[in-house]
């Protein structure tokens with residue numbers, strides 16, 4: 001690892017990888033990730049990725065996104081996302097990403113909750129793995145990109161509201177790495193919650209670091225709860241049962257085997273309905289049933305979900321599976337414009353870390369991979385155009401204050417949780433069951 005790079009990208013999910021591939025190859029780029037490169041939430045995406053399949057779906061796609069977001073979306077961001085989606089799909093396919101095809105050999109589209117049309121591309125039920133692994137392969141081919149695993153960002157290096165690099169924990173040592181620009185692509189904050197579909201190491205570090213360095217946050221309390229994760233009492237990442245299972249016709253059932261809500265409503269509505277039903281049933285879960293559906297179709301479309309439920313002791317064709325809502329996604333984050341620019345000069349935020357208003361108060365299913373890619377590319381575009389003019393004055397930070405990493409991380413977690421509580425005590429009390 002060198003001590004200087006033109007651009008540092010923190011995070012190797014879809015947003016970080018796509019930003020790296022979109023940056024000028026003349027630039028010297030460092031990518032770091034806290035864990036192994038594949039261990040990002042992007043890798044876990046099951047349902048798929050939205051796209052504008054034909055121009056006449058633009059208005060419906062736009063309206064569905066705004067309706068799910070309770071109208072709090074930034075209309076410009078939504079339009080940019082939808083308009084750019086066909087180019088992004090083409091670029092993904094050029095990178096080798098394979099989407100499922102129908103019997104005629106055309107792209108097959110599916111639908112999820114709150115979508116009025118079939119506009120979601122997928123690769124079986126492992127779309128995130130397909131996209132992310134192909135992007136990782138591309139990144140690894142490029143000699144101007146250095147990729148470091150098991151390397152954690154602890155702080156930003158900054159001076160007069162301009163970022164100059166980052167402080168990292170790498171191979172047990174605290175190090176300063178300087179750069180002209182930093183892209184934060186660290187995902188959400190699920191690791192702070194007891195029940196979350198996110199990887200446990202994704203703990204909203206960027207938000208604590210932003211708070212400490214006076215970088216603006218927006219809607220950090222806009223947190224999506226996913227209605228259906230496989231119920232478990234083990235302390236581990238919750239296994240998500242994709243929205244598309246309900247999109248394809250699965251039922252939610254109470255303890256007496258009766259349906260209690262419209263399964264295709266937006267996530268927050270369904271999550272609340274489940275929470276209410278659990279209270280009525282005095283139970284810590286409800287059930288999801290695919291027993292009435294065509295079994296071959298379920299197996300063909302959701303092989304991974306079927307296998308995982310079976311591993312946990314539930315044959316989806318013989319019994320309904322117990323499900324419970326869990327933290328899933330953050331709509332808010334570091335305030336960013338439609339090119340990922342934050343309130344700090346040369347600091348960019350993309351993907352789930354950023355809040356550019358695309359999702360409003362609630363994300364429409366399968367918009368997040370798309371959003372991550374569209375705005376990562378736009379941030380890279382601005383950096384490509386402007387980086388030559390950026391001055392790089394070296395700053396030396398005192399590294400001794402970072403020595404107690406465990407204490408620092410605990411403080412960071414508390415900082416983020418306190419900020420959520422400050423902004424929305426009701427949400428905090430209702431859904432936040434944190435690690436002790």
Ligand SMILES: Cc1cc2nc3c(=O)[nH]c(=O)nc-3n(C[C@H](O)[C@H](O)[C@H](O)COP(=O)(O)OP(=O)(O)OC[C@H]3O[C@@H](n4cnc5c(N)ncnc54)[C@H](O)[C@@H]3O)c2cc1C
Pocket residue numbers: 010011012013014015016032033034035037039040041042043044045046047048049050127128151152153154185186187188197198199201202203204205206240328329350351352353365366367368369370372
């Ligand atoms: C189970 C599941 C299923 C999903 N299904 C879908 C779907 O079907 N369609 C869809 O559109 N979206 C889906 N999503 C959401 C979507 O996958 C993510 O929101 C999106 O991919 C976020 O990508 P990202 O690149 O911003 O962050 P992530 O992919 O979460 O990557 C974050 C990266 O930051 C790194 N990192 C974090 N903190 C630090 C630090 N301090 N130092 C260094 N590195 C750090 C992590 O190690 C990781 O590499 C799903 C999410 C989950 C959890």
